[in-house]
């Protein structure tokens with residue numbers, strides 16, 4: 001290869017190298033896309049030792065269609081929704097929910113995601129016959145989960 005053709009080859013390689021989007025640009029585009037998809041809400045860190053637990057019914061229990069679910073909380077204060085006291089939150093009961101909702105959005109409010117924004121510590125549910133799961137998921141004043149989520153074990157109950 002003479003000097004001229006090697007220079008041409010070098011130039012061609014440079015053009016190809018610059019032709020595609022640079023890694024920096026691709027990264028910026030990706031981060032813009034991620035930003036657009038996020039709510040901008042940042043979950044609070046879970047206080048160390050904070051726990052929630054379903055006291056009743058018990059995991060595996062068979063119950064009637066009307067079932068009272070009792071909630072326990074420790075290591076963090078129970079406060080109504082909207083109360084921004086540090087290290088506090090309110091209960092949410094997830095009924096037949098397999099996957100926790102996204103951390104950067106308020107917990108949905110629907111038949112499967114119940115809010116106890118008055119700082120309630122129990123609820124009485126009407127459930128259809130069959131197998132159901134129950135799990136507590138603590139939310140802050142904004143109904144956001146903590147990071148990591150403060151959740152109870154997910155229990156399974158059988159409704160007659």
Ligand SMILES: [Cu+2]
Pocket residue numbers: 081090091092107115116117139142143
């Ligand atoms: Cu809530």
